Amino acid sequence: MRNSALKAFWVLLAAVNLTAAEETQDRALAILRDNCLACHSKAASMSGLDLSTRESALKGGQRGPAIVPGRASDSRLYQAVRRTTPLAMPPTKSLAEADIEVLRPWIEAGAPWVQQTASPAPASTWWAFQKPVRPEVPTSGQTWSRNAIDKFVFKKLAENGLKPALPANRPTLLRRLYYDLTGLPPTAEEVRAFVEDPSPDAYSKRVDQLLASPHYGEKWGRHWLDLVRYSDTAGFELDSYIADAWRYRDWVIQSFNNDKPYDRFIREQIAGDEFFPEDPVAQTGTGFFCVGPNRDLFPDQSDINREETLTDFVDTTSSVFLGLTAGCARCHDHKFDPISQRDYYRVQAVFAPFVKTRVPLDRLTSLGFETAENVRELKLREIG
């Protein structure tokens, strides 16, 4: 944090005071890029010289330092482009005089070299990173609207010359409510009771009932399970069975049904073992890491398997919890992406020390995970 604040501070200072110097720097680095990097980069460092970073340029090639900051005429790079040494660089076409006259003051100024990376546009222009602002609630549609959201809907409809649809009849309304909250249709009896219920809170009573139903967690937990790439089996050719996956699945359903606060829900998944080492239920949430595809595809290549597993952790964590796919940055920076390859591996480093462990079953049962399967497994253990 402190580092980036400091960097932002320097960038700001530079923007305020050093515009001319900065321009010289940009032009100098562009000249090197266009005329020298083909032969003097990390990939192709002829005569041992890599001009892609300041550090490597100062170190120089076989003959020693290429740049002496502050002293152009003593710098091998300048001598080469001036052709005042046996070395004529670039070897075929000489640099234009104007370009040489950029390199000189740049070296005299100390060869400043703020790395030109594929850095993101300033965060403030990215819509996804804008802090949400509470908008003014529209005043139109007073009679039709029952809440603030309705008023926004009404306003858009009106803007497009549309009228709200007619209210649904009671059986339809109830069916919609059931499907939305539990995914199951109401019984004929439930429909009749609702149609015949004259009380003004007949509808809201059903909403509360359904929110309290265990089927609520089953329906809405499923959406979460999709996000976290949950599966009972590990996919690919062998599609092996993930023996304990159902524990994580039940944990998700219980979390929804118990109205677990979202921050707690996140913590238990990303680092339940770190935050709540004494709580096996929280650690079941960390099963998030274990319910994905099988990445142990190469029998004798544990290092590759491990790398693939960590990739899955970073990719899934970023898309699920940040709502931001970072997977591409695994291999390269993108011009317009705010997540750099460096960031990617900094996140990966967080997960690197992971060790997969099993939470003992008896600790889970004692904390309310008394499912039939649990009990059966416990019995088997006692016998065996």
Ligand code: HEC
């Ligand atoms: C087409 C390839 C090519 C390009 C382009 C090129 N160089 Fe070189 N450079 C070489 C080769 C080959 C040598 C080694 C020459 C020798 O040893 O006589 C060299 C050597 C050097 C050295 C001496 C390195 C050392 O310590 O031995 C410097 C300095 C240098 N180049 C600067 C530049 C600069 C500055 C540019 C761009 C303006 C440039 N070169 C462009 C091929 C290239």
Ligand code: HEC
């Ligand atoms: C497993 C590594 C890897 C991942 C992950 C990856 N890329 Fe690439 N990407 C490469 C490599 C390697 C190249 C260069 C291919 C070549 O030059 O032949 C490349 C090249 C590209 C290029 C062309 C760049 C150019 O200058 O021509 C684009 C665009 C691109 N990738 C976009 C993406 C996007 C978008 C994603 C995520 C959806 C992604 N990449 C994920 C390895 C990867």
